[in-house]
Amino acid sequence: MCGIVGYIGFRQGDQVVISSLKRLEYRGYDSWGYAVANGKEIEIKKKVGSISAVEVKEKRAEGVTVSIGHTRWATHGKPSDINAHPHTDCDEEIAVVHNGIITNFSSLKNELISEGHIFRSETDTEVIPHLIERCYKDSKSFEEAVIKAIKFLKGSYAFVALKKDEKKLIACKYKSPLILGVGDGELIFASDVPAILEYTNRVIYLNDGDIVIAEPGKYRIINERGEVVRDIELIHWSIEDAEKSGYEHFMLKEINENPRVIEDTLGEYVTDKIELDPSFAAGISEIVIVACGTSYHAGLIGKYVIEKLAGIPVRVEYASEYNYHQIIPGRSLILGITQSGETADTLEALRAAKRMGLRTCSIVNVVGSTATKISDHVLFTRAGPEISVAATKSFIAQLIVLYIIAIKLSPLTRQEKKELIEELKSLPEKVQRILDKQHDIDEIAKKLSNFENIMYIGRGLGFPTALEGALKMKEISYIHAEGYPAGELKHGPFALLGENTPVVAVINRDETYEIMLNNIKEVKARESLVIAVSDDKDEEVDNFVDFAIKTPETLPILSPILHSVAFQLLAYFTARIRGCEIDKPRNLAKSVTVE
Amino acid sequence: MQAVILAAGEGTRMRPLTFTRPKVVLPIANRPILEHLFFSLKDAEINRVVLVVGYRDETIRDHFGEAWNGIEVEYANQRRQLGTADALKSASHLLEEEFLMMNGDAIVGAEDIRKIAERSGFALAVKEVPNPEEFGVVECEGRLVRNIVEKPEKPKSNLINAGIYRFSKEILEFVEKTPQSIRGEYEITTSIKMAIESGIEFEAVEIDEWIDIGFPWDLLKANSFFLSKIESRIDGEVEEGAHLIGDIIVGEGSVVKSGSYIEGPAVIGKNCKIGPNCYIRPSTSIGDGCHIGAAVEIKNSIIMNGTKIPHLSYLGDSIIGEKCNFGAGTKIANLRLDDKNIMVNVKNRVIDTRLRKFGAVVGDNVRTGINVTINVGTMIGDNVFIAPGAKVDGYVERNSKVF
Numbered sequence: 001m002c003g004i005v006g007y008i009g010f011r012q013g014d015q016v017v018i019s020s021l022k023r024l025e026y027r028g029y030d031s032w033g034y035a036v037a038n039g040k041e042i043e044i045k046k047k048v049g050s051i052s053a054v055e056v057k058e059k060r061a062e063g064v065t066v067s068i069g070h071t072r073w074a075t076h077g078k079p080s081d082i083n084a085h086p087h088t089d090c091d092e093e094i095a096v097v098h099n100g101i102i103t104n105f106s107s108l109k110n111e112l113i114s115e116g117h118i119f120r121s122e123t124d125t126e127v128i129p130h131l132i133e134r135c136y137k138d139s140k141s142f143e144e145a146v147i148k149a150i151k152f153l154k155g156s157y158a159f160v161a162l163k164k165d166e167k168k169l170i171a172c173k174y175k176s177p178l179i180l181g182v183g184d185g186e187l188i189f190a191s192d193v194p195a196i197l198e199y200t201n202r203v204i205y206l207n208d209g210d211i212v213i214a215e216p217g218k219y220r221i222i223n224e225r226g227e228v229v230r231d232i233e234l235i236h237w238s239i240e241d242a243e244k245s246g247y248e249h250f251m252l253k254e255i256n257e258n259p260r261v262i263e264d265t266l267g268e269y270v271t272d273k274i275e276l277d278p279s280f281a282a283g284i285s286e287i288v289i290v291a292c293g294t295s296y297h298a299g300l301i302g303k304y305v306i307e308k309l310a311g312i313p314v315r316v317e318y319a320s321e322y323n324y325h326q327i328i329p330g331r332s333l334i335l336g337i338t339q340s341g342e343t344a345d346t347l348e349a350l351r352a353a354k355r356m357g358l359r360t361c362s363i364v365n366v367v368g369s370t371a372t373k374i375s376d377h378v379l380f381t382r383a384g385p386e387i388s389v390a391a392t393k394s395f396i397a398q399l400i401v402l403y404i405i406a407i408k409l410s411p412l413t414r415q416e417k418k419e420l421i422e423e424l425k426s427l428p429e430k431v432q433r434i435l436d437k438q439h440d441i442d443e444i445a446k447k448l449s450n451f452e453n454i455m456y457i458g459r460g461l462g463f464p465t466a467l468e469g470a471l472k473m474k475e476i477s478y479i480h481a482e483g484y485p486a487g488e489l490k491h492g493p494f495a496l497l498g499e500n501t502p503v504v505a506v507i508n509r510d511e512t513y514e515i516m517l518n519n520i521k522e523v524k525a526r527e528s529l530v531i532a533v534s535d536d537k538d539e540e541v542d543n544f545v546d547f548a549i550k551t552p553e554t555l556p557i558l559s560p561i562l563h564s565v566a567f568q569l570l571a572y573f574t575a576r577i578r579g580c581e582i583d584k585p586r587n588l589a590k591s592v593t594v595e
Numbered sequence: 596m597q598a599v600i601l602a603a604g605e606g607t608r609m610r611p612l613t614f615t616r617p618k619v620v621l622p623i624a625n626r627p628i629l630e631h632l633f634f635s636l637k638d639a640e641i642n643r644v645v646l647v648v649g650y651r652d653e654t655i656r657d658h659f660g661e662a663w664n665g666i667e668v669e670y671a672n673q674r675r676q677l678g679t680a681d682a683l684k685s686a687s688h689l690l691e692e693e694f695l696m697m698n699g700d701a702i703v704g705a706e707d708i709r710k711i712a713e714r715s716g717f718a719l720a721v722k723e724v725p726n727p728e729e730f731g732v733v734e735c736e737g738r739l740v741r742n743i744v745e746k747p748e749k750p751k752s753n754l755i756n757a758g759i760y761r762f763s764k765e766i767l768e769f770v771e772k773t774p775q776s777i778r779g780e781y782e783i784t785t786s787i788k789m790a791i792e793s794g795i796e797f798e799a800v801e802i803d804e805w806i807d808i809g810f811p812w813d814l815l816k817a818n819s820f821f822l823s824k825i826e827s828r829i830d831g832e833v834e835e836g837a838h839l840i841g842d843i844i845v846g847e848g849s850v851v852k853s854g855s856y857i858e859g860p861a862v863i864g865k866n867c868k869i870g871p872n873c874y875i876r877p878s879t880s881i882g883d884g885c886h887i888g889a890a891v892e893i894k895n896s897i898i899m900n901g902t903k904i905p906h907l908s909y910l911g912d913s914i915i916g917e918k919c920n921f922g923a924g925t926k927i928a929n930l931r932l933d934d935k936n937i938m939v940n941v942k943n944r945v946i947d948t949r950l951r952k953f954g955a956v957v958g959d960n961v962r963t964g965i966n967v968t969i970n971v972g973t974m975i976g977d978n979v980f981i982a983p984g985a986k987v988d989g990y991v992e993r994n995s996k997v998f
Contacts, residue, residue, distance in 0.1 A: 010688035058771070184670040185688070198674050201652070234653055239675075 002085075002099040003027035003071040004178075005195055006160030006169045008214050009186025013067030014045075014056045020188065020195035021051050021071045026243060026250075026387050027099075027191055028073025030368055031084035035095040035162065036067040042095050042164045046070075046084035064167050064216045068160045070097035073385060074367035076105070077122030087126040089133035090118050096132070096161045098125040099191055100176035103155035128159055143213045146170045147222075150211070160189050169214040173206040180204040180212055180219065182232055187214045193235055194242040201235045249582045251388035251476070255568045256435055259428035261393040262561075264382035265400040270421055274408045280361050280377035281409055284333045287312055290319040290349040291337035294391040294471060295363075295398060299337050300464035301560045302402035308557065309420075310409035319345035323352055336362040339386060339394040341369025350374055363401050365394050379405070388583045390476050392568045395468065396431075399561055400424070423555050430552040431565050438569050444531060444547050445573030448502060454479055455493065455503045455528075457486040459516055462506030465560045469504060469567035476585050477575035486519040497526040504570075506563055507534035507541055510556035520544045533563050596712050597691040598641045601682045602629060602699035603649030603673040608810055608941055611958035611976040612916060614993055617650045619699040620658060621814060622899060624821035625844075625862050625880050627658060628808060631702045631821065637664055638705030639712060645689045646699070647682045649673045678780030679758075680773045687767055696783070697759040702817065704804030711761050711800045718798040719787065720759035722805045730755035731784060733799055740797040743784045756784065757805050766790060810941065811914055811956045812948050818897055819878040822860035831863075837870065845869075846883065864900065882917070894929075896954070913954030916961065916977060924966040929954040931971055939972040940990040948972070958993060 003024025007016045017034045032054065033046025047054075051071050070085035077083040086095040102108070105124035108131065113119060117130045131152055136145035142163050150157075156175035162168070171178060171189045181188040181196030181203055188196045189212070193203060206212065207230070209223045221228050237246055247253035269276050281287070287306060289299035296318055303314040317325065319336070322345075334353035338346045341364040350360050351374060362375040365383050372378045381397035407420055448454060454473060458466035467483030474481045484493055486505070497503065503523050507516050520530055521544060534541045536550040549570070551562035575582050606618025613621075620627040636644065644666050648655050652670070659668050671686035683696060695712055697703065703720075711720050719740055721733045727750040734742040734751050743756055760783070769786040776782050791797055806817050827842045831849030841859025845851060848866040855870030863869060864883035873887050876894035881887060885898055888905035896910055899917040904910070906923035913927050929952045931937065937953040938945050955973040964983030969975070976993025985997050 184672055200672050201674065236651075 002073050003191045003195070004069070004085075004097040004099045004158060004160055004189070005191075006068045006097070006162070006171060006189035006214070007186070008064065008066050008167070008169050008216060009183065009188070009199075010064065011186065011199075012056075012059060013065030015058065016065075016188070016199070017067045017069035018051065018054055018056050019198065020190060021069045022054075023194035023198075023239065023243065024071055024191055025050065025052060026385055028071050028385060030074050030079035030366075031072045031081070032070065033072075033084040033086055033097075034067060034069035035086040035088075035097075036065065037095075037162045037164050037166065039165055042088065042092055042162070044086060044088070044092075044095065046081060046086065048079050048081055048084065066162050066167055066169060068095060068097045068162055068169070070099075075101055075380075075382075076124045078372075079368040083121045083123050085123075085125060087121060087123060087129055089129040091133070093164045094129045094132050094136070094161060096125060096129045096159050098128060098157055098159040099178075100156035100158055100174075102127060102153055102157060104153070105155075108152060124155075125159075128153070128157075129161070132161060142166055142168060143170050143211070146172065147211060150174075158191060167216055169212075171206075171212040171214065173210050174208050178206045178210075180206060180214070182219070185217045187217075187219055189214070192242075192245070193237065194239055197235065197237070197239045197242055202232045203235055204230045204232055206230065248576070249388065249572070251390055251392060251568075251572055251582050254386055254388055254393045255565065255572060257384070257393050258396050258565055259432045259435070261381075261383045261397050262400055262424075262431065263428045264384075265397045266404075266424060268380065268382050269401070269404045270424070272418075272421075273414075274404055274417070274421070276379075276404060276408045278408050280359070281312075281333055281405070283331060284312065284359070285331040287314045287333045287335050288322075288353075289314060289316045289335045289337060290322050290346055290353075291316070292319050292343055292345050294395045294468060295337040295339060295343070295346070297464050297468035297471065298363075298395055298398035298402060299335075300467065301399060301461060302335075302337075302406070304461050304464065305403060305557060306406040306409070309406040309412065311411065312409060317349070319343065319349040322349040330358075332358050334358050334360045336360065336364075336371055336375060337398055338362065338369075338371050339365045339381075339383070339391055339398075341366045341371035343371075347371060347374065363398055365397065389585055389588050390472060390571070390582075392472075396561060396564065399564070403558070420555070420557075423558055427554070427558065427561055430554060430562060433552050434562060434565050434569070438573075441549060441566060441569045442573040444549060445570055445577055447529065447547065448479070448504075448531070448570070449477070449574045449577040451500065451502055452479060453496070453501045454481040455489075455496065455501055456481060456483040456506070457489065457503060457519065457523075458483075458506035458508070459486045459512035459519075460508060460510065461557065461560050462486070462508045462512060462516070462563075465506045465563050465567070466504070468564055469506070469570070472567055472571035473574065475588060476571055476582050477578055477580055478586075479574065479578075486516055489519065489523070494522075494526065497523060497528045499527045499529070502529035502531065504567075505530060505532045505545070507532050507538065508556050508559050509535060509538060517541070517544055533566050535559065535562075596641050597643040597645065597694040598636055598708075599645045599647060599683060599686050599690070599694055599696040600629070600632065600699045601647050601679060601697070602655055603647050603652075603682055604676045604700075605650040606700060609814075610941070611956060611974055611993060612811060612914065613650075614977050615651070615916070615959045616654045617648075617652070618808070620654045621808075622880065622882060622897060623702075623808075623814060623817045624825065625864055625882060626821075628702065628817075629655070629699045630658070630663075632697075632699065633659070633663055633666065635703055635705040635708055637666055639708035641666065641695070641708065641712070643667045643669070643691070645669045645671055645686045645694075647671045647673050647686050649676055678776070678778075679783035680770045680781040680786045683783060683786075684767070684770050684781075687770075690764055690767075693761070693763045695759065695761055700808055701758060702804075702806040702808075703757070703759060703802065707802035707804055708759070710802065711759060714761055714798055714800060716761075716763065716798070717766070717790070717795055718761040718800050720757040720802045720805075721754040721799045722757045722802055723753055724755050725753065727753045727755050732756075735799045738798050740787075740791060740799050742791075743788060745784070754799065754801070757802055757807075759802070760787070765795070769793075810939075810946070810948070812912075812939075812950055812953055814897060814914060815878070815895060815912060818880055819895065822862060822878055822880065825860050825862060827859070831865075831867075834870075841877070876911075895952075899959075911954050912950070912952045913956070915957045916959035918959055919957060919961045920963070922963045922965040922967060922983065925963045925969070926967075927954040927969040927973075928971045937972040940974055943990075 131149035135148035158176035158178035183200035456466035470481035470483035836853035846865035852870030854872035882900035958977030
């Protein structure tokens with residue numbers, strides 16, 4: 001995810017671009033840049049770091065200004081001044097800001113280099129200005145060159161291009177978001193609505209394949225069939241609401257992004273087979289996962305999955321406890337899981353492993369973070385920036401990567417792997433079905449919100465799912481929630497049960513099913529309210545519980561993903577009913593950078 | 596000459612009416628406030644208007660378009676209402692060398708506009724009022740403005756700033772340097788004071804006809820004032836047996852049925868069904884597509900487009916939004932039994948209307964069941980449902996249900 005902006009109008013362009021980009025910071029904040037075409041040349045400024053502190057000097061704008069800007073969330077190439085957008089052609093006559101991934105960039109880049117083009121960055125984006133430069137040689141106009149250039153591109157893109165001597169912006173959209181704000185005598189392109197609301201609330205949501213030619217006070221939209229007309233929509237959100245896409249909280253917005261996150265993360269590693277170089281795990285005897293908090297729970301689910309599919313022993317350690325264990329150096333792979341890549345305890349565990357000569361690998365969401373620099377190998381999740389302190393979509397993305405590792409390292413037949421991959425690919429749609437019925441979960445949250453203790457129980461894969469469900473609940477709703485293996489209840493926690501302690505049970509339709517129903521019967525006998533999460537083909541469970549959250553049926557091994565999304569919503573709605581500060585729970589920080 | 600009109604704010608003191616539209620399009624005698632100002636501008640031969648818009652600007656754009664009765668209309672966007680100086684700044688790219696600036700929610704007479712437009716250089720309209728302490732008070736030396744003091748405890752004059760200015764483009768230099776006020780806004784009066792300090796002379800021009808509309812009940816006063824100027828015109832159908840007394844406008848497509856008794860001044864919009872057997876009393880404006888049915892009495896009120904009051908109702912001194920539907924027998928009280936002033940809850944503050952008679956302010960799309968009783972000074976948000984027989988009082992939140 002990145003944020004892009006393009007402006008043509010009467011205001012001071014660099015200022016518009018900078019202040020609009022600040023509204024897109026949630027889309028990326030590792031580096032920023034902007035370009036202004038002043039008629040003679042392109043002035044470019046770009047830098048590593050967050051845009052939030054950047055200010056430009058105010059001067060009275062004279063005539064029409066043309067500018068573009070970008071705030072980056074690195075995918076190809078680490079965050080650096082050079083990799084920051086905008087990118088230009090060889091002679092710095094054309095500049096481009098881009099959001100998306102050009103999948104065929106390396107072949108295009110080689111081709112362009114062989115034709116004599118000079119590349120400066122490691123980004124996929126840079127092929128775009130060079131392609132436009134190449135096409136411009138035999139085109140009559142700037143827009144013709146852009147239209148020719150995009151025919152070479154594969155992947156996803158929303159980009160805005162300018163040329164040093166033209167009062168014009170050209171924007172193209174394909175599978176990445178781009179909107180056009182239609183102001184009075186000014187036009188502004190952006191990745192999302194918050195960036196434009198300062199200037200206009202009249203918006204065109206561009207379609208895939210749309211090319212917009214924007215000139216002072218007027219615009220044309222064309223696609224492959226010719227000129228098209230798109231409706232202007234009115235946005236009544238405040239700027240603050242718009243940053244959350246109209247959702248009440250970032251957490252709810254991010255939970256609702258789960259389908260796209262699964263798709264993007266799968267897209268990173270899976271075509272019709274798994275595209276992952278297994279050498280990072282070659283010859284290992286065991287995997288030791290080190291992580292904290294929600295990432296630790298992802299690791300626990302990973303343990304069940306990797307052991308089951310790949311037959312490799314997995315230990316999961318709290319990163320903060322890892323240093324107190326005696327790990328015998330050997331053929332272990334230390335696998336760190338950290339969303340931010342900056343979690344102090346996880347970094348320390350990775351460093352300690354390194355000192356002992358162990359191989360390390362990290363699952364990380366933030367490109368360029370410390371974990372990516374100190375690990376031998378890095379696997380990225382594609383969750384995009386996560387603003388809410390409670391991890392949701394990044395957890396789901398971590399699970400996806402762990403499933404991919406397990407499938408890749410497993411001795412399953414090609415056909416068996418294919419079935420798993422097909423089912424993984426169906427998850428975005430299944431998660432969407434849960435989201436579409438979130439109102440039902442809100443109703444159940446109403447039952448839970450009055451209690452001060454909740455017990456989450458599960459067996460097998462259901463156990464770590466219960467742990468994560470309980471963590472979500474306690475961190476944002478401040479209800480004391482505890483995850484427990486269902487079979488361990490009678491070894492102690494039974495004493496806590498009763499009508500004041502509801503139980504949330506994870507039901508998985510695998511070898512644990514019958515015995516879980518038995519456990520629920522025992523719980524029910526203690527008069528606890530029981531809420532189950534199970535799949536929508538499971539009718540029997542209704543006879544045993546007070547309420548059931550039904551998720552779409554999937555392979556039992558993949559069920560933690562769907563159950564976890566349901567638990568995220570359950571925690572969210574419970575916290576909302578209780579009036580909690582959801583995005584920033586008391587005493588907690590997004591990434592814990594101290595031990 | 597060019598006029599810049601500030602019309603970007605919501606006008607929160609006019610809630611609940613402004614939940615769904617900006618204050619400047621609230622109707623007075625069936626025309627938006629801003630349109631009354633446009634008539635004055637046209638008579639004063641202002642040919643170019645820049646509307647600074649923001650909140651719910653589509654309602655303004657839809658009404659005025661790119662030209663209105665020969666006046667060229669341009670728009671400048673001020674999405675966040677950061678004050679009057681900021682509003683002018685957002686129109687800076689459209690300004691002529693010399694221009695007028697005024698608020699869109701106060702109506703000024705054409706002669707007064709002409710008077711100030713005919714000056715040269717910088718000028719500011721002042722108006723004599725009995726209660727200057729509630730406004731920005733202008734202190735003058737001869738004809739020249741020396742200072743503007745916002746709501747002083749001891750006003751040095753009874754001339755207040757009417758919010759109408761004549762500027763040359765030079766003012767922008769001061770606008771750009773204007774610091775935020777204590778209210779957190781960039782105010783044009785601060786810019787003007789800075790200009791005066793640097794030696795620019797502002798002439799104070801006294802004006803006569805100035806209707807400032809602050810609170811909902813001010814709408815009723817303005818409505819009554821503009822209705823007093825109308826002349827009868829019947830474009831619709833008036834059945835035999837209907838009585839129309841005084842100046843009354845009946846719009847195209849409207850039918851006034853037999854037995855209706857209407858005392859002007861009153862205006863009835865297009866495509867309305869009035870009567871049979873209703874009683875409409877003076878100073879009442881009824882919008883387009885309304886239905887006022889049998890045994891309904893309405894007095895000194897504004898009823899907006901598409902509202903239906905079909906059976907057995909009384910309402911006086913009230914403002915009813917668009918597309919409301921009143922159940923049979925719904926009544927609005929407008930007089931306290933102890934004869935004291937009506938108090939109203941505005942922006943969570945209780946305000947004395949200084950009126951002995953005032954009914955209710957009802958937002959858009961409010962539906963009442965039969966025999967609903969609405970007490971004096973009640974404010975009802977938009978999209979409210981009120982169950983049969985309920986008694987409503989105080990402030991009702993928008994989108995709520997009352998039982």
